[in-house]
Amino acid sequence: MNLGNYQWQKILTLLKKLNINANNKSLYVEAMTHNSYNNEHKLGFTYQRLEFLGDVIISKIVSCYLFYLKFDEKSMTEIRKAIVNGITLKRASDELSLIDHAFLGRGVNALTETNKIREDLFESLMGAIYLDQGESKVYEILKNTIIKYYNNNDLQDTFDYKTKIQELLQKNMSSTKSKGKIHYTKEDDGNGNFKSTLYFGDIKYGTGFGSTRKKAENEAARIAYEKFVKPNINE
Numbered sequence: 001m002n003l004g005n006y007q008w009q010k011i012l013t014l015l016k017k018l019n020i021n022a023n024n025k026s027l028y029v030e031a032m033t034h035n036s037y038n039n040e041h042k043l044g045f046t047y048q049r050l051e052f053l054g055d056v057i058i059s060k061i062v063s064c065y066l067f068y069l070k071f072d073e074k075s076m077t078e079i080r081k082a083i084v085n086g087i088t089l090k091r092a093s094d095e096l097s098l099i100d101h102a103f104l105g106r107g108v109n110a111l112t113e114t115n116k117i118r119e120d121l122f123e124s125l126m127g128a129i130y131l132d133q134g135e136s137k138v139y140e141i142l143k144n145t146i147i148k149y150y151n152n153n154d155l156q157d158t159f160d161y162k163t164k165i166q167e168l169l170q171k172n173m174s175s176t177k178s179k180g181k182i183h184y185t186k187e188d189d190g191n192g193n194f195k196s197t198l199y200f201g202d203i204k205y206g207t208g209f210g211s212t213r214k215k216a217e218n219e220a221a222r223i224a225y226e227k228f229v230k231p232n233i234n235e
Contacts, residue, residue: 007103014101018141024132031128032098034117036105047124054127058084058146061139065147078228083150086119092145093122153222161221168228169200184217196220 011028015021022028027050035046062083066076093099098121099114108114130138149155166182187195196216197207205227208219 010101010103014098017096018129020129020133020137022132027128027132028125029103031124032101032121033103034105034108036108037103040105047120050124050127050131051120052127053130054123054125057126057130057135057138058089058123058142061135061142062147065139079150082155083146086116088146088149088155089119089122090115091149093118095145096122096125098122098125153219155222161218161225165198165205165221165225165228168225169205184220186213186216188213198224 007029008025011025011032014032015025015028030045031047031050033043033046035048038044038046059080062080063076066079071079099118102117102121104114104117108117126138126141129141155161169182182198182200185197185199193209193211194213194216195207195209196213196219198205198217198220206220206223206225208216208221208223210216210219
């Protein structure tokens with residue numbers, strides 16, 4: 001593979017970070033190669049095939065994870081959407097600093113044009129790891145990134161719970177012809193901490209806490225939302 005020492009070092013540094021003793025280092029080169037770099041250097045490959053594979057593997061592993069938590073089909077679909085989306089994958093990619101190990105063409109502005117590329121890199125890397133190391137290693141990385149965000153109730157910045165709960169409650173209102181509107185109460189304890197409770201009409205659906213009013217409201221919306229998509233959730 002026609003790469004210089006600097007390019008290979010980028011791959012070796014990434015493998016060391018991920019604690020991977022690669023069987024086929026070329027897979028990781030392919031996983032980090034954007035189309036713009038291939039156009040300039042005529043390598044004959046890009047990360048797109050591995051990205052396709054990684055997308056499927058990520059979805060499978062997250063689906064299996066939710067399956068063994070005993071969720072029903074509808075709940076698994078909704079939660080998987082919350083875990084596996086472009087913003088979350090980009091966040092995981094940034095946590096691993098994948099853009100620093102990628103091969104990009106000179107015409108790509110790494111500061112303004114790489115949001116989608118960062119998402120794609122995470123998927124392509126998972127595809128490469130699956131082929132080289134097996135599914136268990138992919139699960140290990142997902143467990144420490146996107147699954148961890150979910151388990152820590154830390155999807156607030158990547159999933160718009162306020163919009164989702166509004167859609168669910170409005171749908172419920174339409175189907176039952178019940179009347180009401182969403183509103184949030186807010187309390188400030190004077191120490192920079194906020195408490196917010198989500199009501200639909202006179203019914204309380206969730207109470208959240210946060211360092212800002214927005215975070216407290218989003219947490220309240222998350223709790224309310226999960227009452228619709230998780231089984232046996234008690235506030």
